[in-house]
Amino acid sequence: MTVRTRFAPSPTGFLHVGGVRTALFAWLVARQANGQFILRLEDTDQKREVEGSAEHLITSLNALGITYDEGPDIGGPYAPYIQSQRLDSYKQWAQKLIDAGRAYADPYTADELQAFRDTAKAEKRAFLYRHHRPENPPAWDGTTPLRFKSEPKEYSWYDEVMGDLHTGPDVIDDFILIKSDGYPTYNFAHIVDDAEMHITHIIRGQEFISSQPNYLNLYEALGLAFPIFATMPHIMAESGNKKLGKRDGAKDVLDYLRDGYLPETLINFIASLGWNDGTEQEIFSRDELIEKFSLGRVQHSGARFDEQRLLWMNGQHIRALSLDDLYARVADFWPSSAKEAIEDHKKQILTLVQDRLKTLADLPILTDYFFVTPTPDWAMVADNKQLAKLSTDEAVALLTATHAALDTSGFDSESIQNTLNTLLETTGQKPGILFSLIRLAVSWAPFSPALNDTLATLGKDATLQRLQSAIDAQK
RNA sequence: GGUCUCAUCGUCUAACGGUUAGGACACCAGGUUUUCAUCCUGGCAAUCGGAGUUCGAUUCUCCGUGAGAUCACCA
Numbered sequence: 427m428t429v430r431t432r433f434a435p436s437p438t439g440f441l442h443v444g445g446v447r448t449a450l451f452a453w454l455v456a457r458q459a460n461g462q463f464i465l466r467l468e469d470t471d472q473k474r475e476v477e478g479s480a481e482h483l484i485t486s487l488n489a490l491g492i493t494y495d496e497g498p499d500i501g502g503p504y505a506p507y508i509q510s511q512r513l514d515s516y517k518q519w520a521q522k523l524i525d526a527g528r529a530y531a532d533p534y535t536a537d538e539l540q541a542f543r544d545t546a547k548a549e550k551r552a553f554l555y556r557h558h559r560p561e562n563p564p565a566w567d568g569t570t571p572l573r574f575k576s577e578p579k580e581y582s583w584y585d586e587v588m589g590d591l592h593t594g595p596d597v598i599d600d601f602i603l604i605k606s607d608g609y610p611t612y613n614f615a616h617i618v619d620d621a622e623m624h625i626t627h628i629i630r631g632q633e634f635i636s637s638q639p640n641y642l643n644l645y646e647a648l649g650l651a652f653p654i655f656a657t658m659p660h661i662m663a664e665s666g667n668k669k670l671g672k673r674d675g676a677k678d679v680l681d682y683l684r685d686g687y688l689p690e691t692l693i694n695f696i697a698s699l700g701w702n703d704g705t706e707q708e709i710f711s712r713d714e715l716i717e718k719f720s721l722g723r724v725q726h727s728g729a730r731f732d733e734q735r736l737l738w739m740n741g742q743h744i745r746a747l748s749l750d751d752l753y754a755r756v757a758d759f760w761p762s763s764a765k766e767a768i769e770d771h772k773k774q775i776l777t778l779v780q781d782r783l784k785t786l787a788d789l790p791i792l793t794d795y796f797f798v799t800p801t802p803d804w805a806m807v808a809d810n811k812q813l814a815k816l817s818t819d820e821a822v823a824l825l826t827a828t829h830a831a832l833d834t835s836g837f838d839s840e841s842i843q844n845t846l847n848t849l850l851e852t853t854g855q856k857p858g859i860l861f862s863l864i865r866l867a868v869s870w871a872p873f874s875p876a877l878n879d880t881l882a883t884l885g886k887d888a889t890l891q892r893l894q895s896a897i898d899a900q901k
Numbered sequence: 902g903g904u905c906u907c908a909u910c911g912u913c914u915a916a917c918g919g920u921u922a923g924g925a926c927a928c929c930a931g932g933u934u935u936u937c938a939u940c941c942u943g944g945c946a947a948u949c950g951g952a953g954u955u956c957g958a959u960u961c962u963c964c965g966u967g968a969g970a971u972c973a974c975c976a
Binding site for chain 2: 434435436468470471473532547551552571588591592593594599601604605606607609611612616634638639657660662664698700702707708728730738739741782783784812847850859860861862863869871873875876877
């Protein structure tokens with residue numbers, strides 16, 4: 427049996443981490459088994475559809491490297507992969523149910539239905555439509571909803587993630603198959619599509635678990651074998667105890683990419699949220715995830731999204747990148763001052779800061795001063811914990827001595843380090859003071875790489891010039 | 902309220918019924934002869950409660966409690 431999994435979002439907005447996880451796990455299952463992963467758009471609710479969101483969804487999956495083998499934009503053997511274009515299919519399957527006496531026209535108005543609900547609520551019992559099932563429903567002409575005639579009973583089934591599940595007959599009801607606008611409901615359409623597309627594993631969020639018995643009832647009525655089910659726990663919002671949704675600040679995954687997070691970080695992080703391989707490994711490459719992933723080790727309870735951990739993980743993945751790879755990825759993140767800089771110079775700088783980047787967006791603050799001469803800001807010296815006790819005259823004297831020493835020094839990193847070490851002896855200063863001062867005088871930035879490397883990359887001319895400017899600014 | 906699900910450090914999690922309950926993030930303290938957001942070392946910190954089964958329970962059972970999901974002509 428070829429494993430076929432699918433991700434079937436409705437085009438109602440952007441893709442957030444919750445959706446990504448469902449897609450990711452389905453993708454991992456397919457890739458691991460050398461099977462196929464399918465993208466299908468569930469656009470049966472015209473009212474909720476958001477213009478452009480289908481394209482956005484596709485862009486997001488591509489950006490994350492969650493590749494699909496069949497889908498709305500690339501076609502496939504069971505095209506079309508857009509539900510609004512498959513209405514004939516649903517009609518045919520619906521007709522089978524009508525013919526078998528397992529579907530009927532819903533004769534009630536919205537008000538009548540609401541009255542039933544209100545009564546049930548007032549009597550503190552669950553509302554079940556089938557308690558009001560009409561004796562002699564009219565023939566279905568497509569202008570009213572078509573309902574499933576359920577056969578209530580107990581169900582026990584196995585879920586790859588949750589294990590053995592069981593429900594009583596009370597949860598089975600006559601749900602709507604086709605709405606009065608002619609579109610099928612998710613409840614009906616996804617089962618038809620999954621069957622026609624030969625989907626083997628239904629991987630979806632926990633919110634569907636309570637409808638599952640109804641689906642099982644429908645599979646039976648349609649004469650379809652059950653596929654394999656896997657229910658994912660929710661990702662919870664960072665604050666509060668509810669499922670992460672757009673209203674709770676769930677971000678568009680593309681925003682994370684724009685903020686300088688690597689796709690592999692997102693994949694690793696989202697996979698780790700609710701799954702681990704049983705070892706102490708935290709950082710997984712895409713290929714490792716494909717190799718090691720298993721539904722059986724997915725957590726049963728919801729996991730909270732922790733941005734701190736995501737940030738740490740991104741740093742880990744950035745450090746694992748080769749220089750050329752990193753260089754290609756930071757293309758859009760350089761400070762504007764780097765526009766004229768040549769590739770070699772930028773790569774040299776990148777080497778120095780690679781260990782310090784937590785997101786690609788940190789690049790400007792870490793490198794700007796390499797490309798543009800900073801304006802001396804002696805307040806930074808005064809604010810520095812170690813330099814605060816230094817008088818201005820002393821600081822200027824130290825910088826003057828530094829200028830003189832570097833003026834006659836070789837300018838590779840090692841020579842600079844030697845010169846600086848000698849300077850420590852001749853001035854009798856502690857490195858914490860002398861080096862901090864020099865660092866500020868040439869960069870006027872809050873952070874920078876090792877001093878000797880910074881100076882070597884800056885070059886002799888720029889270094890001496892900046893030291894002089896710093897001195898002049900105090901005269 | 903009905904139904905279903907879940908429950909280990911603040912967070913993500915590990916632990917054939919036998920471990921000083923492990924790791925990671927965050928935090929704190931040191932260190933790496935400059936800063937620091939890298940790196941290293943150390944520290945803080947958890948089995949929701951109560952019964953039961955067992956020589957022994959984080960693990961199995963039951964009852965509580967808490968949390969989540971769902972009860973649409975949404976998916």
